[in-house]
Amino acid sequence: MLGIYNIMLEIPNKGVYMKKFEKLIMFGVIALIIGIFLEIYFPNDDFIPINIISFGSAMICIAIMFKVFKRDQEPAKDERIIKINHMSLANSWWLTYVVIAILYWVNRYYPMTADSILGLVMFFMVVTYAIFVMYFNRKEVSY
Amino acid sequence: MKNRIKELRAKFNLTQEELAKRVGVRRETIVFMEQGKYNPSLQLAHDVAKVFKEKIEDVFIF
Numbered sequence: 001m002l003g004i005y006n007i008m009l010e011i012p013n014k015g016v017y018m019k020k021f022e023k024l025i026m027f028g029v030i031a032l033i034i035g036i037f038l039e040i041y042f043p044n045d046d047f048i049p050i051n052i053i054s055f056g057s058a059m060i061c062i063a064i065m066f067k068v069f070k071r072d073q074e075p076a077k078d079e080r081i082i083k084i085n086h087m088s089l090a091n092s093w094w095l096t097y098v099v100i101a102i103l104y105w106v107n108r109y110y111p112m113t114a115d116s117i118l119g120l121v122m123f124f125m126v127v128t129y130a131i132f133v134m135y136f137n138r139k140e141v142s143y
Numbered sequence: 144m145k146n147r148i149k150e151l152r153a154k155f156n157l158t159q160e161e162l163a164k165r166v167g168v169r170r171e172t173i174v175f176m177e178q179g180k181y182n183p184s185l186q187l188a189h190d191v192a193k194v195f196k197e198k199i200e201d202v203f204i205f
Contacts, residue, residue, distance in 0.1 A: 078167075078168045078169045078172055079168065079172070079183070079184050079186075079187055080168070080169070080171070080172040080175065080181055081169065081172075
């Protein structure tokens with residue numbers, strides 16, 4: 001998810017330094033407002049508002065981490081980071097696809113709820129993405 | 144891929160941080176490039192060569 005976010009906020013002009021901290025805080029607050037709005041006006045469905053609120057909170061946490069580690073003044077367009085994000089997303093997507101295929105067959109013999117499957121897939125994709133980013137950060141990126 | 148970035152950096156008295164800022168990448172990217180663990184794009188290779196006022200083929204050894 002963070003990879004997609006980095007790509008979305010890519011600035012075309014080389015050397016332009018953007019403040020990731022401020023943009024993350026802005027997205028986080030918007031997500032929180034939307035989540036709270038949905039919770040108030042659609043009280044019957046808790047699943048979506050809770051996830052949006054969690055997403056907004058996560059954004060704000062990431063922004064604080066950026067601030068703590070002073071990453072907000074670094075160039076947004078770092079080609080190595082973009083390559084690592086692309087590779088991590090691609091690998092994470094494939095692994096998640098494999099998990100979905102396995103879950104399909106598991107579900108036939110041991111029926112699972114939609115909530116548990118969605119939760120598992122969401123968690124798995126984010127975690128594998130983070131693991132791949134860590135892995136490619138240490139490994140040689142040769143293409 | 145081997146390169147002469149470290150040598151040229153010393154010649155021009157540039158730190159990794161300064162070179163990174165000049166070409167618009169993170170310092171880690173310069174570190175990996177110097178170690179030969181990252182092959183830069185043509186654009187980045189061109190920018191690095193331009194900083195050192197050299198041709199790409201004189202900086203990066205293919």
